[in-house]
Amino acid sequence: MTGVLDPREGWTADRCPMAHALNVVRNRSAFLVLREAFYGATRFEEFADRTRLSEPVTAARLRELTDEGLLEREPYREPGQRTRRAYRLTEKGSDLLPVFVALMQWGDKWVLPGDAGVEIRHAGCEAPVAAELRCEHGHAVGRDELELARR
Numbered sequence: 001m002t003g004v005l006d007p008r009e010g011w012t013a014d015r016c017p018m019a020h021a022l023n024v025v026r027n028r029s030a031f032l033v034l035r036e037a038f039y040g041a042t043r044f045e046e047f048a049d050r051t052r053l054s055e056p057v058t059a060a061r062l063r064e065l066t067d068e069g070l071l072e073r074e075p076y077r078e079p080g081q082r083t084r085r086a087y088r089l090t091e092k093g094s095d096l097l098p099v100f101v102a103l104m105q106w107g108d109k110w111v112l113p114g115d116a117g118v119e120i121r122h123a124g125c126e127a128p129v130a131a132e133l134r135c136e137h138g139h140a141v142g143r144d145e146l147e148l149a150r151r
Contacts, residue, residue, distance in 0.1 A: 001146040024068050029053050033061045038100055042086040062087055102131035
């Protein structure tokens with residue numbers, strides 16, 4: 001990546017979108033809950049069981065992610081049971097999917113090479129899916145082709 005942003009030119013790190021995004025999805029347990037939402041979990045018990053988080057931690061993460069607008073609550077009721085809440089990804093939450101795919105891709109390469117046990121595939125052709133940087137004109141962009149610039 002090329003380009004230098006000098007704070008003396010008026011740019012400060014407090015306007016960094018990455019830092020603010022990490023304030024929204026700030027910990028491992030939030031990422032795990034969101035992972036399960038991407039995998040199709042909707043009910044509290046599914047989130048707690050699949051993430052192996054305690055019930056209080058699961059409840060706290062679901063509340064925080066709902067408060068941040070990444071998940072929304074939806075009432076459901078099983079016959080003979082009380083009304084409960086299901087959780088669904090919002091558009092804001094769904095827009096994090098490329099981040100999760102990129103993190104999975106990185107982890108499969110560097111942390112658990114070939115041993116992840118799961119991969120994301122294109123339903124239309126069964127080919128594995130990968131995260132890739134592209135400019136708004138559709139060109140694939142490599143790291144050495146990126147430039148840091150002020151808006």
